[in-house]
Amino acid sequence: MRTLTSGAAWVHYGQIYVESGDESPGMAECFGGQVNGLCGGAVPGVLFLVTGLHTGEVDFAVELHDVPPPVGDAWEEVVEVSFRPSGPAALVAWAGEESWPLELAPVDYRVRYCATGMDEAREGDEPSRERYVLQFWPAPPEPDRVVKVTGEHAAYWHRFAREQPPPPTPEEKAEAERRAREERERAAAESRLRAEEREWGGRLPVARLRELRGAALDLAPLDRPLV
Template sequence: MRRPVTGEVHVHYHQIYVVSDPHGGAIPDLAEAFAGQNAGLCGAAAPGALWLSTGLHTGNVGFAVEVHDAEPALDPVWEDVVEVSFHPLSERTRLMQWAGEATWDLGLARTGYRVRYCARGMDEGRRLDSRVSGEPQADSYLLQFWPAPPRADRVVRQTSREAAHSHRYARGLPAAPTPEERAETARLARQAEQRAAEERRHPGGVQRPPGSEG
């Protein structure tokens, strides 16, 4: 077992992320991250990214990341637990703070993983809202990875009101687009970009020689 992250991390707007986008680490929006999921807290609906929700709005929370060779035992100390599936899009997968203020390399291979996101003290973090230096830690989190084939997300344990609210939000979202739908959207976007580039090169339209119409 490896622990690439341990101690505290800074969160803002109740969020921190895992990114593996080879083009710079794009973050999906909230609805995209949780689309079609049964479980809130860890949004995995957008390829190559995880949206991790916290009780605290702004400040430091306890946070650890573990990478295992097989599914680890679940410690009963954690009050809220969800599981999702994740597949990195590049050789570099990172834990990333809001706006990329800090990152931690997780050293994940480009293979399928099961992810377990565990939380403790979410309601206390929500009530505190913002934590400043010198205040005691309110909420803490553990993010675990192990190799596994993809399967549906699930709620393993629910205790806090904050987690219950997150689960209700996720269940109210429409399903995420299929890979085929994503590919078609990307194809149409490329076509639109090509048309726009052609119009920029020929502002008056493409000129045809006389008699070439038809």
């Protein structure tokens, strides 16, 4: 086992992330189609991690294992997802205010997210036992799962995740981008046509005059019927 980072990590809005590319999807998309609502892994290259504390520092560790580690009895909430980095990975605070590089190879991992003290942190009880560990080990992709649930805060987010539709597939994203591109091109062509109509002072003349432009275009504002 190797510890990739450990110590106090800043969270805001009860969130912290693992990012490995340029994409920063929303919460609903990250949890779309999942059964667990604590570690969102539905979008490739991203992990959306929920905490009990709204804003402040939490005890957070990230570990890399060769094989699945045992689930310790000390953990109250345990979930698993699959993950593959799409570039250099890092644990990232809200809005990128802080980040901690993670030495992860570009391979498929199983990820276990463990938490303790989430309900106490949410309610502001002092002193808080809240702490987290994120454990990676090489493994082929498989559906996410809830290993252990104890508190109401975790149960609430599990319910939230199960209400979210699955994120679009790469093919669906490509089709949506194609349609959006065609719509932009259509709008640009229509804008150019309207601008040319204004140049000619109204309805466009025959194609030959439009190609010639020159004196005919100069005359159009003066005597449109003649043109």
